Amino acid sequence: MIKKILPFLLLFASITYAQHTIKGFMSPKIESDWVIIYKIEGTKQAFVNNTTLKTDSLSIGGVNQAVRSFEIKLPSSAKSGSYRATYRLEGAGFVDFFYNKEDISFIFNPDYPQESIAFTESSENILYSNYINQSSNAQQKLDSIQVAVLQNNNLNLKDDYQKAYINFKAIQTQFEKEGVNKYVEPFIKASPRKNSEKLITSVDDYLFQMKNTFFDRLDFSNEKLINSSFLTNRILDYIFYINYSDDLKEQQELYKTSIETVLSKIKSDAYKRDIIQFIIEQFEASKNLEIIDYLFENHYSKLPISIQDQKFKEEKMALFATEVGRIAPDFSWQENGKTLKLSTLNDAENYVLVFWSTSCSHCLREIPELHTYMANKPNIKVIAFALENDAFVWETYQKTNLSGWHNVLGLKKWENKTARTYQINSTPSYFVLDKKKQIIAKPNEIKDVKDFLDKM
Structure with missing residues (x-):
């Protein structure tokens, strides 16, 4: 009896614990030395394994060519799904493939990975x-x-x-x-x-047909589609390419309309949250605050509280807190025995907020230049926020060199709470504000400050 059962047990064990291999060949070869395998899970990636790239010789079209190659064994616990091999951190630096309990081998051009990939196994x-x-x-x-x-x-x-x-x-x-x-x-x-x-003979009819049938074959509840780049790529196509206008104002409305259409297709709150976060990150690159705010206010904040990622929300709000168009984050300081607040200042039509330090050589060159320049700008007030480790040098400097300005002392330097809110990582850093304290410019250098103010 044992002799009869043993082969079946051995077969079952081989199936259950079998490991499969992923082999990749890059031609032409590249300088990168590593590759990482991820499993795609919704809009995120889960690390699976990594290895170093080798230099090999491979016959391509009957000619031996130098290629970069890798071979990775997936763990026996690896599940079927969509996977990604990443070999660069920027640009076209990955290839996607499906794994379903079989060995995989492919060759591709690392500069055009998805267009060139050819599977041999x-x-x-x-x-x-x-x-x-x-x-x-x-x-x-x-x-x-x-x-x-x-x-x-x-x-x-x-x-x-x-x-x-x-x-x-x-x-x-x-x-x-x-x-x-x-x-x-x-x-x-x-x-x-x-x-x-x-055949369609009207451009408008053609575009209408394309837009209105775009999602006909897409199932936003299919777990295989969700856990791949397939749906996210289709969403990007619909929002950024299918709905396009040269008019900026019209484009913003098209973004909103296309987002509404996409999100209306998704029934799962958890997946909807992930897609909203994914879309926000796409608009992050262009700093499109109007659409980011729209997504948070009209969709993200309306999701069940239990599935909202408060850390994500806080990080994004902090990231965009000091972008052009935002009201400058408030802070207060002591001046001549009084407590002043940025939000309630009312002594100018515009303000230049500059973060500087007495230990910064660039500041000691630019701050006097700014002081001289601002002497002829009576309708613009400077708020000089000094980032210092102690008050000693600053107290003397501001009294003798920065008369007529609002001078603020920010102790703990880079760890100062206001400096962190404004994401200050170098000095001097400039912000131009209107009367309502809305940020209207973020000049890089003193010459950029002058150029902007001269044009006002």
């Missing part, structure tokens, strides 16, 4: 890669005919379009059949655009 990835290549070519054929007609309505390309449309549908049907019960099945189903069955 892994039935799942080979299938999906073939699908993407064939469906993309078929889509390009359809688009070329459609664009030609939009540019010239007199062209008679109905038959050509119909043939291309039938071909595209056939490719989609073929791969959907081949993908049944495979990990990539939902990706194949979700990938194609919904093309019109007939």
Whole structure:
């Protein structure tokens, strides 16, 4: 009896604890020395493993070429899903692939990773890669005919379009059949655009059709799609490319409308939170405070309190607290026996807030220059916030050199609470404020201060 059961136990053990290998080859070779494997989980990445890159020789087109390569064994506990191999911190520095309990091998150009990746091992990835290549070519054929007609309505390309449309549908049907019960099945189903069955002759009608069918195949409740870059890439396309205008004011409204559309598709509060955070981080690069505020006020703050990430919210609010357009964070100080506050100052039309220090050589050169320059600007008041470790030198300096200014002492220097709020990491740092204490400029140097004020 034991002899009969033993082979099954050995087979079960080999299946349960099998480890699979990820092999990658980069051509042309690059200078990077490392690669990290992550599992994509929603809008985040979970570390799996890492290794160093080797220099190898590989036959490409019958010619031996120097390549960079890596080989990583996934832990036996690794789950099926979307994975990412990262080899650079900036630019095009990663490739995505699917793992479903099989060895994977691929080669790619590290400067154009996703466009060039070719799989030599892994039935799942080979299938999906073939699908993407064939469906993309078929889509390009359809688009070329459609664009030609939009540019010239007199062209008679109905038959050509119909043939291309039938071909595209056939490719989609073929791969959907081949993908049944495979990990990539939902990706194949979700990938194609919904093309019109007939040629469209109006640009407005074409754009309307594209926008209004964009999400028809996307299932925002599918865990495989959620835990990949697929949905986030589609969201970026919809917000930043499908909804575009050259007019800045109109573009802001398009952003808001497209965000509303995206978020209306998501039923899970936890996933909606992650997507809102993801979108906020995209607008962070352009410092689009209007849209960031809109996302926090109209969506993030309306999520259940239990799933809101208060640390994320506080960090982002602090990050943008001193950007142009914000009301300058308030602070108070003692002056001539009185307590003054930035928010209630009312002795000028504009203000220059400068963070400086008596131990800063640049400051000791620029502050006197600013003092001389401001003597001819009676409607502009300077608030000189000195970051010091003690008051001794500052007390003497400000009395003899900075008359007519509001002089503020900030002890603990870089650890000063106000300096941290304003994210001061160098001195001098300048802020120009209007009468309501809204930040209207953040000049880099004294010459930039003068240029800005001279134009007011």
